[in-house]
Amino acid sequence: MNVIIIGKNQKKIRIDKFIINKITNISRNQIQKYIKTGSILVNKNIIKNNYIIKPYDNIKINIPLKIKEKVNLYPAEKINIDVIHEDNDILIINKPPGLVVHPGNGNQSGTLMNGIKYYLNNSYLYRCGLVHRLDKDTSGILIIAKNNNSQKNLNKQFYLKTIKREYRALIWGKIPNEYGIIEGFIKRDPKNRKKMINSSFNNHGKYSITYYNVIERFNKYLTYISCKLGTGRTHQIRVHFKYIGYPIFNDILYSKRKLFFKKISKKYKFFFKECFKILPRQALHAQSISLIHPNNGKKYYFCCPIPDNFNKVLKLCRKLFNHNNIPCNIK
Structure with a gap:
């Protein structure tokens, strides 16, 4: 006590x-x-x-002042980690798609967290320094705190929303506005515990807000966008664009291919099937992040490129729909 x-x-x-x-x-x-x-x-x-x-x-x-989670009992494993920046306080990595961030039921090894423990020589870190997460099939920037002071500082920055994150996504359909805001209350889907749902009413959900800008349009079929998070909820971007009727391209959990294939002419169906093979996961990438360094107080900005398979799909879309491709300024 x-x-x-x-x-x-x-x-x-x-x-x-x-x-x-x-x-x-x-x-x-x-x-x-x-x-x-x-x-x-x-x-x-x-x-x-x-x-x-x-x-x-x-x-x-009346709680234990020194908390150790089960996750710290998981073994350190040698996993290739793409380090963008490292100093005594933070580690910035480019997470590849297909890599689970932390151990859980059914995947107690082979996760990013196991790799981080190995990379940091088995150092004890609360939650292995995680201050935010990315879905398994989402690629991009992830911050790791290397000590408790950094973790507390970064957690506070996330809480105060001073950390800024930008994502790139390819969505189904021709979204009407060049930029917009999506908001609502996100909670777990009672019919499917793996999914989240968005509601315009506060029925036990967490408030969420996403800002988006159109970068390019590919005919009436796809739109390439930039997203900035006002909040950081589970599956937020995926849930929000599903909610407004423009789900993330090839997001198996939140979009049904059959529904969109009904709207696609026969000459394009083979093209999109090939795109699914090239990019066999949701077209969502954490592009950049800005933060205040927890030690020296300076503002840092980090960015990582679009993965090759995502970029290849974009290039194919530009080539096929070039006459209807309308580049837009990101605001």
Whole structure:
């Protein structure tokens, strides 16, 4: 049991944010779970996650101060890692498609996290330094924190939305606007636990917002876009574009090929089948990220190129639909 008495000059702050600055090796999500279960009390009362602490509050924290997750018991494995940048505090990598980020049921080895442990010589890192994730079949930029101070700093930057991320995606259809905003509330699909769904109503979902700009159009069939995240929810970009009727190209989980093949003329069906073979996963790539370095306070920007198979599909589309290709400025 740990007891904290709030001083008279304490500024107003949410209790979960306050605690994460007091305890190392713990995530904000874990703190919120402990609050819900009553393991964290204020003035002997159970409170909500958004409780604002007040001067002289008595906070009782009945949780282990040194948390070790099962993930840290997984073996280190030699896996090729494409390092874009590395220093004493952060590791920026280009994750290839098809690589699972962290161990779980059915994939306790062969993941990026196993490779990170090997790369860092089995160093103990809370969650192996993960501060955000990418889906298995999404490629691109990923940040790894190399120490606890960096992880706390980067987690705070994600929470305050000072970290900016840009994605590139190829979507089905001819989206009408050159740029736009998609928002709603994302939650797990009760009919399929592997999927997420978006709703315009706050029915137990998490608020989410995505900004997009059109880069190129390929006839009425495909649109190449840039996306920037206002929030970072599970499958957010994939769910949002499914929600508005323009799902990610070759996203098996969120789009049905048969529906789109009904709208495609026969002369183009063979072309798209070949594209599926070239790019056998969703056409989504984490292109760039900007952040404030957790140690020196300088602003950093990192970018990684579109993977070869994704780029090949784009080139084939440009060649076939060249007369209808309308490049647009990214805003």
